[in-house]
Amino acid sequence: MSTTPSPRPLRVLISGGGVAGPAVALELSRLPPPLRCEITIVERHPDLRASGQQIDLRGQGVVAMRRLGIESQVREVRVEEPGLRILNARGKLQAYFGSNKTGQGAQGFSAEWEIMRGSLVRVLYDETKDLPGITYRFGTTVSSFEHIRDGTAVRARLSDGTEAEYDLMIGCDGLGSRTRRNMFTDGREDIVKSVGVACAFYTIPPRDEDTPNAVLCQFPGRRYIMTRRDQPGCLRAYLGFRNPDERLSQTIKHGTVEEQKKAWAEAFKHDLSNEWGVKRSLDGLFTPEADDFYTQDFAQVKLDNWTEGRVTLVGDAGYCPSPMTGQGTSLALIGACVLAGEIARACSAELTSQSSDSQATNNETNDPWSGGIPRALAGYEKTLRPMVDIVHSENIQRGIKILMPETAWAIKLIHWTMWLVSTLRIDQIASRFASDDRGSWKLPEYPELVKPKVSE
Numbered sequence: 001m002s003t004t005p006s007p008r009p010l011r012v013l014i015s016g017g018g019v020a021g022p023a024v025a026l027e028l029s030r031l032p033p034p035l036r037c038e039i040t041i042v043e044r045h046p047d048l049r050a051s052g053q054q055i056d057l058r059g060q061g062v063v064a065m066r067r068l069g070i071e072s073q074v075r076e077v078r079v080e081e082p083g084l085r086i087l088n089a090r091g092k093l094q095a096y097f098g099s100n101k102t103g104q105g106a107q108g109f110s111a112e113w114e115i116m117r118g119s120l121v122r123v124l125y126d127e128t129k130d131l132p133g134i135t136y137r138f139g140t141t142v143s144s145f146e147h148i149r150d151g152t153a154v155r156a157r158l159s160d161g162t163e164a165e166y167d168l169m170i171g172c173d174g175l176g177s178r179t180r181r182n183m184f185t186d187g188r189e190d191i192v193k194s195v196g197v198a199c200a201f202y203t204i205p206p207r208d209e210d211t212p213n214a215v216l217c218q219f220p221g222r223r224y225i226m227t228r229r230d231q232p233g234c235l236r237a238y239l240g241f242r243n244p245d246e247r248l249s250q251t252i253k254h255g256t257v258e259e260q261k262k263a264w265a266e267a268f269k270h271d272l273s274n275e276w277g278v279k280r281s282l283d284g285l286f287t288p289e290a291d292d293f294y295t296q297d298f299a300q301v302k303l304d305n306w307t308e309g310r311v312t313l314v315g316d317a318g319y320c321p322s323p324m325t326g327q328g329t330s331l332a333l334i335g336a337c338v339l340a341g342e343i344a345r346a347c348s349a350e351l352t353s354q355s356s357d358s359q360a361t362n363n364e365t366n367d368p369w370s371g372g373i374p375r376a377l378a379g380y381e382k383t384l385r386p387m388v389d390i391v392h393s394e395n396i397q398r399g400i401k402i403l404m405p406e407t408a409w410a411i412k413l414i415h416w417t418m419w420l421v422s423t424l425r426i427d428q429i430a431s432r433f434a435s436d437d438r439g440s441w442k443l444p445e446y447p448e449l450v451k452p453k454v455s456e
């Protein structure tokens, strides 16, 4: 009697060890036996890049986080932010929006699942670093790659000089993805579209009187300052500017960190130096605490397809919705679950049909990947596309204009409206009838994947 041999492992190369990369690896480690992967994650940074500010998970992003089996780990490190205080430029409270702690309806600005980006990156890394079949290579990038064997594999050369063959390459290398640029050689970089907002994030020296609430202060000329305290003794400053002047835009793109900090200080100092929070936030730019300074021109990535042959994209690399949607991290986790789920589904079916064929013909076969992977990638595109389209079609420009209006009068009107909404608790009533889910899209169940062990 002949027995069908176990298939060889799926060889996967993941570029980017942020959120999406380790999440895909974690979910792929749960392929049903005898399917299994050998995964290499290359990360450009010399070590774990566990920096960044507060991010949140909402709607199906929370479902994906639970599916990944990291709920208790995330709960342990999540940020408790009671709510959002809106101040005027003299520091007087205009409105307060508490977080929705009912576990039902839509979240407010401060979500139930607020977490520092670095904490989430660390949770995902800790979950994956010792798993059999997963190898991290820090300080390494993919120098080039090409399709080989009639498009059924990819040969990649890494920056450390090594070269290897993979069945699947996944670009999880964020907004500026090099994988994406090398996949689409027809110069499709117009797919990265600025949403017209520049932001800077950094830590500033704390004070005893700092509140655990987020604090927002808007200024004429399309600017704001926000502070958030994710832990006692630590204050994060956010500077925002809608349609920033050319000098700041160019410095964000091409300047050194010191030049960027100076350009941000200039953008606020010349007319706002006496207003609430400005002096403290700008002085804070040049303190040792601000060594985590990060500035970005917010953008969206809009692609018709995320896959080319055996190379695909997950997270910001493929469909960054911009931080203005609050959906970037949720989409990255959802994308990871859908891709791994589709691989489990298509390749299990392929294996089953090959086993029955081989019994019928007495042929031994052991490659569920060559047929399964193309179907899985098509399934990934088809399943996730409606969700990404919904997030991308949201009108974020209206919210951007309300957050960063042009004139002092517009700010007064917004404050008055916010005061009314918060005093009459309209936000709380409305949130009960709303949902953080985008439309009716739900993360599909993938029973083929082995369920994670959930630690309490």
Ligand SMILES: Cc1cc2nc3c(=O)[nH]c(=O)nc-3n(C[C@H](O)[C@H](O)[C@H](O)COP(=O)(O)OP(=O)(O)OC[C@H]3O[C@@H](n4cnc5c(N)ncnc54)[C@H](O)[C@@H]3O)c2cc1C
Pocket (backbone or CB within 6 Å): 015, 016, 017, 018, 019, 020, 021, 042, 043, 044, 045, 049, 051, 052, 053, 054, 055, 117, 140, 141, 142, 172, 173, 174, 175, 176, 177, 178, 179, 201, 294, 314, 315, 316, 317, 323, 328, 329, 332
């Ligand atoms: C340092 C940093 C700080 C951030 N801070 C915030 C924040 O404060 N608020 C917010 O809303 N969003 C922030 N983001 C973006 C947020 O993490 C993502 O929108 C979201 O979590 C989706 O994750 P991702 O894994 O797709 O992308 P990212 O989290 O951006 O991860 C991409 C990873 O790929 C690595 N990488 C990039 N290029 C290469 C390459 N060529 N080869 C190998 N590796 C590469 C990067 O170092 C990074 O680790 C930040 C991202 C980074 C990298």
